Amino acid sequence: MSNQEYTFQTEINQLLDLMIHSLYSNKEIFLRELISNASDALDKLNYLMLTDEKLKGLNTTPSIHLSFDSQKKTLTIKDNGIGMDKSDLIEHLGTIAKSGTKSFLSALSGDKKKDSALIGQFGVGFYSAFMVASKIVVQTKKVTSHQAYAWVSDGKGKFEISECVKEEQGTEITLFLKEEDSHFASRWEIDSVVKKYSEHIPFPIFLTYTDTKFEGEGDNKKEVKEEKCDQINQASALWKMNKSELKEKDYKDFYQSFAHDNSEPLSYIHNKVEGSLEYTTLFYIPSKAPFDLFRVDYKSGVKLYVKRVFITDDDKELLPSYLRFVKGVIDSEDLPLNVSREILQQNKILANIRSASVKKILSEIERLSKDNKNYHKFYEPFGKVLKEGLYGDFENKEKLLELLRFYSKDKGEWISLKEYKENLKENQKSIYYLLGENLDLLKASPLLEKYAQKGYDVLLLSDEIDAFVMPGVNEYDKTPFRDASHSESLKELGLAEIHDEVKDQFKDLIKAFEENLKDEIKGVELSGHLTSAVALIGDEPNAMMANWMRQMGQSVPESKKTLELNPNHAILQKLLKCEDKEQLSAFIWLLYDGAKLLEKGALKDAKSFNERLNSVLLKAL
Numbered sequence: 001m002s003n004q005e006y007t008f009q010t011e012i013n014q015l016l017d018l019m020i021h022s023l024y025s026n027k028e029i030f031l032r033e034l035i036s037n038a039s040d041a042l043d044k045l046n047y048l049m050l051t052d053e054k055l056k057g058l059n060t061t062p063s064i065h066l067s068f069d070s071q072k073k074t075l076t077i078k079d080n081g082i083g084m085d086k087s088d089l090i091e092h093l094g095t096i097a098k099s100g101t102k103s104f105l106s107a108l109s110g111d112k113k114k115d116s117a118l119i120g121q122f123g124v125g126f127y128s129a130f131m132v133a134s135k136i137v138v139q140t141k142k143v144t145s146h147q148a149y150a151w152v153s154d155g156k157g158k159f160e161i162s163e164c165v166k167e168e169q170g171t172e173i174t175l176f177l178k179e180e181d182s183h184f185a186s187r188w189e190i191d192s193v194v195k196k197y198s199e200h201i202p203f204p205i206f207l208t209y210t211d212t213k214f215e216g217e218g219d220n221k222k223e224v225k226e227e228k229c230d231q232i233n234q235a236s237a238l239w240k241m242n243k244s245e246l247k248e249k250d251y252k253d254f255y256q257s258f259a260h261d262n263s264e265p266l267s268y269i270h271n272k273v274e275g276s277l278e279y280t281t282l283f284y285i286p287s288k289a290p291f292d293l294f295r296v297d298y299k300s301g302v303k304l305y306v307k308r309v310f311i312t313d314d315d316k317e318l319l320p321s322y323l324r325f326v327k328g329v330i331d332s333e334d335l336p337l338n339v340s341r342e343i344l345q346q347n348k349i350l351a352n353i354r355s356a357s358v359k360k361i362l363s364e365i366e367r368l369s370k371d372n373k374n375y376h377k378f379y380e381p382f383g384k385v386l387k388e389g390l391y392g393d394f395e396n397k398e399k400l401l402e403l404l405r406f407y408s409k410d411k412g413e414w415i416s417l418k419e420y421k422e423n424l425k426e427n428q429k430s431i432y433y434l435l436g437e438n439l440d441l442l443k444a445s446p447l448l449e450k451y452a453q454k455g456y457d458v459l460l461l462s463d464e465i466d467a468f469v470m471p472g473v474n475e476y477d478k479t480p481f482r483d484a485s486h487s488e489s490l491k492e493l494g495l496a497e498i499h500d501e502v503k504d505q506f507k508d509l510i511k512a513f514e515e516n517l518k519d520e521i522k523g524v525e526l527s528g529h530l531t532s533a534v535a536l537i538g539d540e541p542n543a544m545m546a547n548w549m550r551q552m553g554q555s556v557p558e559s560k561k562t563l564e565l566n567p568n569h570a571i572l573q574k575l576l577k578c579e580d581k582e583q584l585s586a587f588i589w590l591l592y593d594g595a596k597l598l599e600k601g602a603l604k605d606a607k608s609f610n611e612r613l614n615s616v617l618l619k620a621l
Contacts, residue, residue, distance in 0.1 A: 041081025
């Protein structure tokens with residue numbers, strides 16, 4: 001087979017251009033990424049050797065080998081893992097595939113240090129090698145194939161694939177280093193980077209180098225060169241080590257290697273269970289959200305091992321989805337080694353491990369919540385996701401309610417439900433909340449005026465998920481939740497009734513509102529809960545839920561709402577006497593637009609609003 005030339009996908013070209021010309025900060029992470037990829041390939045081979053009958057007799061010792069040539073300025077990373085065939089090479093090293101490249105590009109900030117830290121997190125680690133290499137040669141042979149292939153590229157838009165000769169399965173990557181990066185072709189540089197980032201990769205990493213020493217004395221003294229191969233990492237599964245053997249730095253270094261994250265984790269939970277079930281877990285709570293946190297196709301951050309043998313890293317059932325930000329390892333002594341991923345979903349052992357793990361993680365989050373400053377670091381990136389647990393995790397709902405924070409209208413800050421309850425007024429029967437799309441608009445809602453007169457605090461909820469989960473939350477500590485916009489809540493305030501004579505007085509004006517706004521609203525009502533506001537768009541049940549569904553791409557028709565009017569307001573009292581139909585219509589539309597602004601913060605037809613406003617002002621001057 002002759003060399004076949006291919007063109008990188010557009011996004012890969014953009015990425016390579018960034019790697020080569022822009023992302024200079026912390027170049028050494030390229031080696032961490034290539035070693036991590038090699039470790040993943042070994043993990044996958046181990047799994048296949050347990051589950052594929054054809055591979056059960058394969059005689060291989062998993063390892064990673066590094067070698068270099070300082071004269072030729074080359075560095076080689078070799079593994080005897082699962083390997084790749086031609087289609088794998090095209091998919092993984094030439095196209096966007098599952099690499100997350102597009103997401104990576106959209107997340108770039110322009111800060112070279114921050115951007116280079118994103119490389120591993122977005123699964124584009126292989127391409128980081130182009131930060132230091134002017135050319136890369138990959139030779140690989142898939143364990144299930146007889147044919148080996150070579151992949152070659154200088155990172156300038158194209159790559160070549162050809163057949164080659166390779167005896168053992170696995171992948172060998174040779175980097176032809178740029179002049180300014182040739183120091184990576186040195187024993188001490190490689191050793192230093194491996195110890196910094198890959199000390200606890202669970203496979204041995206060997207470094208082949210030439211050792212120079214002198215023998216003899218005086219005129220007989222001569223230089224002797226000897227080729228050596230040393231293991232340069234511990235190759236220990238850190239999670240299986242005793243806590244007493246480990247320091248904070250060990251946990252931090254393992255996290256950065258495992259999670260491809262240069263930042264330090266907020267916290268970690270290392271737990272070993274012995275008894276009827278035996279397993280070890282090591283979970284990390286990151287300090288920043290992963291890029292795919294709110295994507296349907298998010299990648300699980302937890303790996304499952306059985307007796308240190310990797311099983312899977314793409315099972316989203318290992319932890320509930322509201323804890324998808326957690327990174328870490330579950331290692332069971334009781335699951336069968338050849339357990340299939342389908343069986344995992346119904347496995348009672350794993351269900352017990354999951355349940356206990358959730359409790360451990362929530363307890364750690366509770367510990368963080370004792371310190372408001374530290375808890376803010378957790379809650380800002382992960383609070384919305386944690387809230388999702390209210391919908392599905394009934395077993396831990398009370399614990400989750402304790403951990404959530406809500407914006408208090410009275411205090412102007414985020415508070416716990418416990419704090420809210422401690423400040424309940426003497427006759428207050430409920431915990432009141434108001435749903436909306438924007439916190440600033442919620443703060444300005446006329447609905448809050450009557451609650452303020454009573455001294456009742458209202459929790460302002462502006463996350464998209466709130467409309468989805470809050471209807472299913474009935475109470476906290478025996479105190480019911482009430483939507484502040486619903487009639488039941490307003491009745492609890494003991495609002496002034498609208499008497500029949502007032503209704504008669506406003507009958508014609510209400511009719512004028514309804515005629516002018518017939519295409520916009522469902523109806524018009526006089527309201528007893530408005531004070532300073534003239535008009536308010538009444539909230540419909542499930543209105544925010546409908547908005548949330550639209551944002552999720554679902555087709556939900558817009559529903560008309562009720563316009564509520566304040567009969568005590570001076571403007572409406574004056575409108576009762578307005579006989580100029582054209583002017584009355586302009587006023588009606590202005591009041592409606594004002595109510596829409598309070599509700600949405602924007603108008604669909606700003607031009608007409610401006611024309612009406614100018615017309616009214618002109619007549620008033």
